[in-house]
Each structure stands twice: as C-alpha cells, then as structure tokens.
C-alpha cells in the first residue's frame with residue numbers, strides 16, 4: 001500500500017494565500033496549461049487513464065483514508081467513491097476524444113464559407129469541493145477539466161484535506177506537466193482567494209449559502225461558475241406502488257451516508273390512500289435497521305442544522321418520532337416546516353400526503369430546490385408521465401438515488417436553489433470548454449469583395465431582399481422568382497463600381 005500524502009498545515013496555507021502564494025500558483029498553472037492545450041485530446045485521455053489504474057490498485061488505501069476522515073461505511077466508500085471515481089475516469093477518457101472533436105457547422109447564409117466549431121479549454125479551472133464525497137466529486141471534475149485541456153486547482157473541503165491530497169496524488173503517474181494539477185488546502189478564505197486570483201472557471205460543489213457567495217465573487221470579473229448545490233429529494237409513493245419496495249427505498253435513500261448526500265430523500269410524499277400501509281412498513285423497517293449501518297454525522301457543524309430543524313418541527317407541534325437512527329416527521333402543516341423546505345443533510349425525513357398525480361406534482365414542485373426525485377408506481381408509464389412534470393434534474397422510477405452522482409454517463413445537476421451547470425456526461429465535459437468557431441473559406445472559391453460591403457445602393461437592397469426570400473420564404477414560386485432578381489441585381493452591381 002502506498003503512503004498517504006502528508007496533510008498540509010492549514011494555517012500555513014492561509015498565510016501563504018494572503019502573501020500572494022495563490023496568485024503565483026494560478027500563474028504557474030496558466031503557463032503549464034498553454035503547453036497542455038497543445039497535446040491532442042486522445043493523448044491527454046490516454047495519460048489520464050492511469051488515474052483510473054491508481055484508483056483500482058490503491059482501492060484499499062483510498063477506502064481507509066475516506067473512512068478515517070469522515071466515517072463513511074466501507075460499502076459506501078467502495079461503491080460511491082472508488083466506484084464512482086473510476087467510472088468517471090473510464091467514461092471520460094473513452095469519450096472525450098469524440099465529444100471534444102471539432103465539428104463542421106455549415107451556415108445556409110454563407111455557402112462560400114466552411115465554419116468549424118472547436119471545443120477549446122478555458123484555461124485555469126478552480127474546483128472547490130465538499131466533504132461528503134471527498135474523492136468521487138473532485139476526481140470526476142478534475143478528469144473532465146484536464147482532458148478538456150485545462151489546468152486544475154483543487155481546493156478540497158477543510159473537513160476532508162487528506163482525501164483531497166490523495167485525489168491529487170492519484171494523478172502522479174499520469175505524466176502531467178508540473179503545476180498543471182495543484183492542491184490548495186484551506187478553508188473558505190482560501191476558496192475566496194482562489195476566485196480573487198481570476199481563474200477562467202470556478203466549479204463549485206457545496207451548500208446554497210456558500211454557493212451564493214461564490215457566485216457573487218465570480219460576478220465581479222466575471223468568471224463563469226458552475227454551482228452544484230443542495231437538494232431536498234422527494235420520494236413519491238403513488239397509490240398503486242409496491243409498498244415493500246418503496247418503504248425499503250425510502251429508508252435507504254434517507255439514511256445512506258448518514259443522510260449526508262445532496263440526493264438524500266428528505267421528503268416522502270405518499271398518496272393518502274396508502275399512507276397508513278406505507279408508514280407501517282417504513283417504521284417497522286426503521287426500527288430493525290442497525291444504526292451502525294447509517295454512519296455518523298461526519299461534520300460536527302451539520303448536527304446543529306439537524307437540531308434546529310427538529311426544534312422547529314417540535315415548535316410547530318408536528319409528530320417527531322425517532323425509529324433507531326432515523327427521525328420521521330409528519331402532521332398537519334409539515335409542508336411549512338424547515339425540515340420539509342430546507343436541506344437537513346441528515347437521517348431525518350418529512351412525510352406529507354397527496355391525492356392523485358396532479359396533487360403529487362404540485363406538492364413536489366412547491367420548493368426552491370430541484371436536484372433529484374423518485375416516483376414509485378406499479379405502472380411505469382404513469383410514473384414516467386409524473387416524472388416529466390417534476391422540477392428536478394434527475395428522476396428515478398421505482399428506484400432511489402439510482403442516478404446518483406456515481407454515474408459518469410449521466411448529466412448531474414439541478415435547478416433553482418440546487419444550482420446550475422452539470423457534471424458528468426457530455427454536458428459535464430463541456431462545462432470545461434468554450435466553443436470556438438473557426439470560419440474558413442470553402443476551397444475553390446476565389447476571393448471577391450462581398451456584395452454587402454460598401455457602398456450601400458439600390459442594387460444591393462434588391463440583392464439582399466431576394467436572398468432573404470430564397471433562404472426564408474416557404475412559398476416555392478416566390479423563391480424561384482427571387483432567384484432571377486438576385487442574379488439581375490448581382491450582375492448590375494458587378495458592372496458598376498467594385499466594392500470598397
């Protein structure tokens with residue numbers, strides 16, 4: 001097992017940040033990026049694939065570091081973190097050459113031109129990560145950023161610095177130019193200093209509160225920013241659902257990783273015709289659940305949010321019941337409570353009822369967040385019709401968190417208070433690129449001054465009118481007549497003074 005990289009001292013990081021270290025780091029990354037951008041995408045992908053090999057060969061070490069640092073269960077560290085990360089490396093490296101290839105984009109109005117759209121890197125990208133998936137989240141974004149030709153500076157959470165250091169170390173055999181991928185440790189002040197150093201892109205994953213600050217900081221330059229923020233996933237149980245399946249899904253979805261997942265089930269919306277039968281099953285299963293499977297509260301400050309939300313529920317007179325490691329909250333007016341409307345990020349779920357699919361969609365969408373959701377119904381087509389009405393980036397049918405961040409093929413992200421921009425999939429890769437059009441002349445057409453250049457005159461007006469009609473009119477007769485007018489106007493222009 002290779003040694004885990006040493007944990008840099010955070011106070012020192014902050015001091016260095018204040019003394020201009022971060023500006024220096026960004027400049028070094030920018031210089032390295034210029035050379036990296038010239039390396040063909042296929043070669044970049046081939047080199048970066050070695051990070052996937054490191055994930056496999058160092059799997060046990062990675063799991064141990066994750067578990068020591070945030071107490072994640074072994075099965076979750078393996079599946080969600082190592083599995084998710086290696087999937088991201090493999091998919092991104094296999095598909096980047098195709099997805100980033102230049103494409104011809106003929107323009108109807110300019111038949112004599114041959115424009116091509118290139119996907120070019122942005123420059124220096126800053127990735128700011130949370131503590132709850134300290135390996136898979138930053139690693140996927142680093143691979144996408146690097147394969148697209150950027151330099152990447154990773155600022156991991158101050159609550160998971162060893163995982164952050166390990167993530168960067170996984171790229172050590174990739175043959176990357178020095179300074180192309182850098183680790184910058186520290187807390188939010190270091191994150192803010194990184195944005196102040198004016199990178200070309202900020203990819204932020206974290207809370208809504210911090211996301212607002214990051215977006216405001218980026219706005220001053222402006223720097224493009226992607227925001228992967230929180231969620232209050234709703235699991236919807238229709239009246240024809242398999243209640244055994246749905247109750248098991250609700251229990252796991254609300255509590256895996258200690259409920260500290262942006263896609264954790266925080267709201268359980270149940271058709272009132274089956275709520276008693278569903279809740280009976282859910283409570284019985286929650287009581288049987290081994291609390292040690294749920295995992296601890298990984299970040300001490302988060303437990304304050306849990307306490308605040310439970311206190312708000314109690315103050316409102318809601319039913320707050322603890323079954324083993326899980327708290328379930330229901331009662332009249334639950335939809336107005338903090339636990340229902342804000343992200344709790346813990347093993348706590350609010351239960352509300354609806355009657356029929358229209359009501360389910362209304363209830364689901366009555367929130368500011370919009371990341372993930374799931375629908376349980378015996379009729380998959382009906383569930384799909386409901387899924388299409390939900391304001392969420394990802395909706396699972398008869399499964400929960402199935403489209404979790406772990407899958408590199410699928411675009412991941414939400415709307416509203418859940419942020420914008422995507423990681424993973426083609427959309428995620430393109431977050432790290434800029435489309436650049438190279439407009440080449442079509443071969444074989446000699447250079448000539450354009451008929452729409454100066455001087456402006458009557459022939460030109462006729463010519464342009466005829467051209468617009470040919471291109472845009474759906475009436476064949478008018479298009480044919482315009483072709484004759486176009487030729488007449490063009491011949492007249494050519495007989496007279498040349499264009500300026």
Ligand code: NAD
Pocket residue numbers: 128129130131132133137155156157158186187188189190191192205206207208209210211213214228229230231261262343345371405413418
């Ligand atoms: P957080 O917002 O407290 O911190 C996230 C990162 O931002 C940390 O690295 C932190 O140091 C940094 N930061 C803090 N202040 C900053 C500032 N002013 N400028 C720049 N950076 C700053 O979030 P957290 O507690 O680490 O993570 C939990 C949150 O992340 C939850 O809300 C969860 O839903 C969300 N999350 C979202 C996704 C997603 O994909 N949508 C995934 C995981 C977690």
